[in-house]
Amino acid sequence: MSFEFIVVNRQVRPHVAHIRLNRPKELNALNSAMMGELTGELKEMDRDPEVRAVVLSGDERAFAAGADIREMAERSAIDMYRADLFSQWELIRRMKKPIIAAVSGFALGGGCELAMLCDLIVASETARFGQPEILIGVMPGAGGTQRLPRAVGKAIAMEMILTGTPINAEQALAAGLINRVVPVELFLEEAIQLAVKISEMPPLAVRLAKESVLKAFETSLEEGLQYERKNFYLLFASGDQKEGMRAFIEKRKPRFKGE
Ligand code: CO8
Numbered sequence: 204m205s206f207e208f209i210v211v212n213r214q215v216r217p218h219v220a221h222i223r224l225n226r227p228k229e230l231n232a233l234n235s236a237m238m239g240e241l242t243g244e245l246k247e248m249d250r251d252p253e254v255r256a257v258v259l260s261g262d263e264r265a266f267a268a269g270a271d272i273r274e275m276a277e278r279s280a281i282d283m284y285r286a287d288l289f290s291q292w293e294l295i296r297r298m299k300k301p302i303i304a305a306v307s308g309f310a311l312g313g314g315c316e317l318a319m320l321c322d323l324i325v326a327s328e329t330a331r332f333g334q335p336e337i338l339i340g341v342m343p344g345a346g347g348t349q350r351l352p353r354a355v356g357k358a359i360a361m362e363m364i365l366t367g368t369p370i371n372a373e374q375a376l377a378a379g380l381i382n383r384v385v386p387v388e389l390f391l392e393e394a395i396q397l398a399v400k401i402s403e404m405p406p407l408a409v410r411l412a413k414e415s416v417l418k419a420f421e422t423s424l425e426e427g428l429q430y431e432r433k434n435f436y437l438l439f440a441s442g443d444q445k446e447g448m449r450a451f452i453e454k455r456k457p458r459f460k461g462e
Pocket residue numbers: 228229230232233268269270271272273288289309311312313314335336339342343344345
């Protein structure tokens with residue numbers, strides 16, 4: 204497959220795929236064609252048994268500086284409604300495999316929202332996370348008002364969203380938005396290493412654990428605990444559960460097959 208706005212490596216390491224957003228001159232502003240390529244490829248990767256974890260990055264200067272303002276500027280509410288761009292974002296939300304965002308430079312507006320749709324975030328020291336939509340007359344539209352407060356709390360989220368002021372990588376780490384901060388030359392490799400570590404885990408358990416953690420943001424504790432328990436029971440139907448527990452008892456390394 205050839206793409207115009209993304210660069211894809213299905214096997215940057217065994218079982219680890221990498222997608223790089225590739226509109227460097229526009230700071231990886233997310234136009235609908237790029238989102239189409241990204242979500243189409245993610246869907247394929249979700250189906251590909253060889254892929255167990257995905258790393259999503261931009262380049263050093265920008266993860267993504269938001270949705271493409273030029274594409275949106277003259278649209279009417281009805282144009283926006285008809286274009287139904289958010290169905291693309293929904294596809295990312297429904298990804299079963301873990302996605303690790305590798306963020307350097309700007310992660311603004313839709314770029315910050317895209318990073319927050321991922322399951323883990325590795326950032327370079329230069330990363331800036333922000334929801335500056337208010338500065339151009341709108342507000343976050345791809346989950347920012349919901350995921351940001353869940354990640355960093357009300358106080359920081361309100362300030363970021365109502366003033367458009369971004370936070371830097373250290374602030375994002377302290378606030379709990381991201382997993383780690385590394386020097387800029389290491390951000391991609393660090394994200395890949397994290398993906399490798401996850402790809403070595405039993406894939407069914409990874410998938411059900413991801414689903415269960417995400418459930419924590421959507422249900423009551425009671426329902427979430429029920430959901431977790433069912434997924435826990437379900438894993439006893441997998442070969443990897445038998446292999447993992449037997450390997451522990453036999454004091455050897457497990458060989459997980461994703462079955
Ligand atoms: N859209 C389109 N083009 C952009 C965007 C963008 N979001 N961001 C940067 N660019 C372009 C610039 O226009 C410029 O192009 P050109 O060279 O042709 O003039 C090029 O990228 C480089 O940018 P700058 O010259 O501005 O670079 P600076 O280093 O001076 O500034 C900034 C970098 C601070 C990141 C600045 O570019 C900026 O403020 N960008 C806009 C950030 C922003 O407002 N993002 C939010 C957009 S709205 C949004 O994301 C809503 C999401 C809702 C969901 C969407 C579903 C469809």
